[in-house]
Amino acid sequence: MPDTPGLELLAKDLGDAAIETVYFRQRGTISVDPAKIRDVLQTLRGKGYGFLASVHGVDHYPEEPRLGVLYELIDMERVDRLTVKLRVPTEDPKVESVTSDWPTADHQEREVYDMFGVVFEGHPDLRRILMPEDYEGHPQRRDFPVGGEPVIFTRDERKWLEAREAGPGPASQGRPEGGNPGPAGPRE
Amino acid sequence: MEVKRERLEPGAQSRAQRTANGLPALPGQDELKVKELNAHQLLRGDELTGANRPAHLEGEELERYVHERVLLTTLDKTVAWARSNSFFPLGFGLACCAMEQFHAAGPRLDIARFGFEAFRASPRQADLIILAGRVSIKMAPIIRRLYDQMLEPKWAISMGACCSSMGVFNNYALVPADKFMPVDVHVPGCPPRPEALMHGIMKLRKLVQDDPDAGWRERYDAVGTEEHPLNA
Amino acid sequence: MPTVSDYRKREENIDLSSIDSQVERAGGEGEHEELLTLNFGPHHPATHGVLRLMVTLQGEVVRDLKPVIGYVHTGIEKTAEDKAYWKAIPVIERMDYLSYYFNAMAYVGAVEALLEVEVPSRGQYLRVIHLELNRIASHLIWLGTSALDLGAVSIFLYCLRERELILDLFEMSSGARMHTRYFQVGGVIEDIPKGWEAKLREFLKAMPKRADEYGAILNSNEIVLQRLRGTCPLDAKTLLGLGVTGPLLRAAGNPWDLRKAMPYSSYGDFDFKIPVGTVGDNYDRFAVRLAEIYESVKIVEQAIDALPEGPYITTDRKVALPPRHELATSMEALIHHFKLVTEGFRVPPGEYYNAIESPRGELACYVRSDGSSKPARVHMRDPSFVNLQALADMSKGNYIADMIATTAMLDPILGGIDR
Numbered sequence: 001m002p003d004t005p006g007l008e009l010l011a012k013d014l015g016d017a018a019i020e021t022v023y024f025r026q027r028g029t030i031s032v033d034p035a036k037i038r039d040v041l042q043t044l045r046g047k048g049y050g051f052l053a054s055v056h057g058v059d060h061y062p063e064e065p066r067l068g069v070l071y072e073l074i075d076m077e078r079v080d081r082l083t084v085k086l087r088v089p090t091e092d093p094k095v096e097s098v099t100s101d102w103p104t105a106d107h108q109e110r111e112v113y114d115m116f117g118v119v120f121e122g123h124p125d126l127r128r129i130l131m132p133e134d135y136e137g138h139p140q141r142r143d144f145p146v147g148g149e150p151v152i153f154t155r156d157e158r159k160w161l162e163a164r165e166a167g168p169g170p171a172s173q174g175r176p177e178g179g180n181p182g183p184a185g186p187r188e
Numbered sequence: 189m190e191v192k193r194e195r196l197e198p199g200a201q202s203r204a205q206r207t208a209n210g211l212p213a214l215p216g217q218d219e220l221k222v223k224e225l226n227a228h229q230l231l232r233g234d235e236l237t238g239a240n241r242p243a244h245l246e247g248e249e250l251e252r253y254v255h256e257r258v259l260l261t262t263l264d265k266t267v268a269w270a271r272s273n274s275f276f277p278l279g280f281g282l283a284c285c286a287m288e289q290f291h292a293a294g295p296r297l298d299i300a301r302f303g304f305e306a307f308r309a310s311p312r313q314a315d316l317i318i319l320a321g322r323v324s325i326k327m328a329p330i331i332r333r334l335y336d337q338m339l340e341p342k343w344a345i346s347m348g349a350c351c352s353s354m355g356v357f358n359n360y361a362l363v364p365a366d367k368f369m370p371v372d373v374h375v376p377g378c379p380p381r382p383e384a385l386m387h388g389i390m391k392l393r394k395l396v397q398d399d400p401d402a403g404w405r406e407r408y409d410a411v412g413t414e415e416h417p418l419n420a
Numbered sequence: 421m422p423t424v425s426d427y428r429k430r431e432e433n434i435d436l437s438s439i440d441s442q443v444e445r446a447g448g449e450g451e452h453e454e455l456l457t458l459n460f461g462p463h464h465p466a467t468h469g470v471l472r473l474m475v476t477l478q479g480e481v482v483r484d485l486k487p488v489i490g491y492v493h494t495g496i497e498k499t500a501e502d503k504a505y506w507k508a509i510p511v512i513e514r515m516d517y518l519s520y521y522f523n524a525m526a527y528v529g530a531v532e533a534l535l536e537v538e539v540p541s542r543g544q545y546l547r548v549i550h551l552e553l554n555r556i557a558s559h560l561i562w563l564g565t566s567a568l569d570l571g572a573v574s575i576f577l578y579c580l581r582e583r584e585l586i587l588d589l590f591e592m593s594s595g596a597r598m599h600t601r602y603f604q605v606g607g608v609i610e611d612i613p614k615g616w617e618a619k620l621r622e623f624l625k626a627m628p629k630r631a632d633e634y635g636a637i638l639n640s641n642e643i644v645l646q647r648l649r650g651t652c653p654l655d656a657k658t659l660l661g662l663g664v665t666g667p668l669l670r671a672a673g674n675p676w677d678l679r680k681a682m683p684y685s686s687y688g689d690f691d692f693k694i695p696v697g698t699v700g701d702n703y704d705r706f707a708v709r710l711a712e713i714y715e716s717v718k719i720v721e722q723a724i725d726a727l728p729e730g731p732y733i734t735t736d737r738k739v740a741l742p743p744r745h746e747l748a749t750s751m752e753a754l755i756h757h758f759k760l761v762t763e764g765f766r767v768p769p770g771e772y773y774n775a776i777e778s779p780r781g782e783l784a785c786y787v788r789s790d791g792s793s794k795p796a797r798v799h800m801r802d803p804s805f806v807n808l809q810a811l812a813d814m815s816k817g818n819y820i821a822d823m824i825a826t827t828a829m830l831d832p833i834l835g836g837i838d839r
Contacts, residue, residue, distance in 0.1 A: 283514075
């Protein structure tokens with residue numbers, strides 16, 4: 001892991017694309033301008049970081065810009081790790097896709113799109129990968145509820161349906177098999 | 189105390205034999221048969237009201253009643269016994285519970301002892317679906333389609349906490365199995381030990397043996413909930 | 421009538437002209453070969469979980485392959501955000517359901533890095549023992565199900581026999597066979613009981629002989645060799661571009677293994693080799709994993725021989741539960757216990773990406789904390805998710821039967837792919 005002076009040197013080589021560098025728990029992170037991510041990764045590849053291990057997203061709710069994408073790079077020759085971060089706002093979550101340079105980003109960018117809504121321009125096939133195709137919403141965002149379903153068992157199905165039709169009672173609140181939250185789920 | 193015993197004469201014929209030979213029933217035989225039927229029905233939990241109660245039937249009607257029930261019950265029992273000892277599970281594993289399902293079929297706890305080791309790949313050939321693992325919303329319609337393709341009589345075991353009752357993950361991505369298909373036995377555990385799965389299968393076996401009704405609709409009083417009613 | 425989704429429309433308008441041009445016109449007028457798109461899964465007898473593959477075939481040759489996943493997506497990462505750091509461990513363990521200790525290790529390692537908590541030496545060695553036992557167990561299921569796919573049905577039962585021994589050991593040390601929540605932040609939850617070491621040594625004596633048996637059965641079997649030798653090779657450079665790590669990469673010749681390259685949890689103390697293949701075909705992938713079983717046995721032997729005395733979990737009471745006997749006498753212990761169980765420890769804000777070598781490749785856990793007692797983001801970088809992208813390149817141009825063997829050798833675990 002490049003230490004702080006090493007990180008600073010790298011950031012200088014990246015020019016104005018690098019916004020800041022962080023050295024935390026012996027790992028280096030460079031935050032970059034989202035518009036220049038492809039060039040940044042190509043430059044870093046030139047410096048030896050030739051393996052893209054992971055592309056994943058994070059939601060910095062409630063700080064803006066909210067959606068972050070992280071790229072984990074490994075230099076296999078010198079045994080080194082580096083993280084590249086970028087942040088995009090929810091209103092305009094567009095990032096250029098790096099799939100053409102790094103084929104491993106294919107499924108991973110689709111997952112970031114699916115879970116966070118970050119649109120990767122230039123991706124060969126950007127559609128949902130984990131959720132059903134027609135799902136609405138981006139589940140991993142912090143303001144998306146955890147969800148959950150009330151559980152009924154086959155032998156109680158009739159009773160449960162009748163109880164629901166009868167409307168919410170004083171104590172049971174229409175959930176004879178209580179305990180599980182409804183679809184809007186508690187979000188502590 | 190003196191116990192009175194009454195011995196029938198040697199060569200006495202049973203009620204059925206007397207009927208077959210055209211003889212009328214002996215005075216005590218009707219009442220005994222009716223009492224037996226009443227007791228049998230009480231134990232099974234059937235409730236017949238009004239004119240259907242065997243106490244009100246006499247003579248020929250009673251004959252027919254007994255003929256229908258006794259003979260068919262024995263046949264049903266035999267068929268149920270055969271079915272219960274020859275489940276063909278569908279080879280269907282979703283997640284972690286599938287690993288314990290493998291172990292239930294493995295050498296230590298061998299479901300082949302009971303005859304259930306023939307995991308069929310095709311749902312058309314299987315009659316037991318063991319939902320081993322968590323059911324996500326993407327997978328639910330597919331499982332439903334598999335279940336629909338299975339031929340009656342069919343049973344379902346929901347193995348593990350996730351498909352029975354959402355399990356560890358009560359969130360947006362999962363569906364409890366009971367929501368989209370009827371389940372006969374729920375096996376708790378996360379994952380349930382292979383012994384627990386065996387216990388669940390044995391329970392199902394007992395259920396099938398004891399209840400000659402093959403269809404789950406009769407068992408769960410759900411006649412009339414078909415999507416495509418037969419008499420429509 | 422349900423609305424036709426965009427995906428459906430796109431699927432019907434897929435332009436196959438570039439692939440069509442590879443299709444030769446079989447002689448004569450009106451003779452025309454077509455490409456067949458076969459839907460393979462998600463329910464199919466090749467028991468790798470609910471993986472769906474859309475395979476485009478020209479005859480028996482695979483021209484294109486698109487995996488469709490998400491059928492066992494459980495929202496683990498979202499659920500983990502809702503729970504305290506300690507209570508999220510059982511949830512995260514259930515991700516890659518064959519290598520549960522590895523999931524827990526990746527997560528717990530990330531949290532320990534954020535907290536700057538030291539794991540005592542005994543705890544590290546116990547972790548290594550359990551991790552390597554889990555590696556053997558995972559490879560056994562891989563071997564069993566792959567052999568099942570190839571047709572060698574009895575190997576499956578042999579592997580399950582060994583796995584029962586390993587699960588017995590897990591049950592003895594932690595109480596559960598799978599998903600044991602044995603790893604905790606700061607160490608392991610309990611010390612090994614009396615008799616565990618003896619049982620482990622018995623197993624270690626038996627395992628190499630059993631692995632020899634499997635090797636003997638499969639390596640001299642003509643059908644297995646024909647199906648695995650020379651089928652679906654892929655060179656290391658393409659694999660690196662696709663982000664593939666683990667036995668698949670090592671089979672292609674690149675000896676990258678995080679246990680040697682970036683040692684964690686005192687792996688540096690042990691002497692073991694990394695099996696590396698040459699050609700990168702299915703047989704190499706098979707041989708590498710089989711050889712790894714022997715290496716794991718060696719590591720466990722060294723670890724149990726050198727098991728140091730001392731605490732098995734960190735003594736920092738703000739992170740790890742105090743031992744129960746202290747609760748009767750010490751007020752601070754009671755307060756710590758209460759705080760840890762109700763709210764949990766707070767982790768200073770930051771983020772960390774902790775990578776370990778799981779049986780399938782680089783398994784990493786990214787944890788972002790915002791200072792509260794619940795993680796703000798937990799992401800598992802699962803090796804099978806990334807390795808699955810290589811399946812298309814491996815199978816293109818090969819027979820569909822070879823594709824089945826390749827899927828088996830890829831060792832995908834859908835729990836990890838879909839999380």
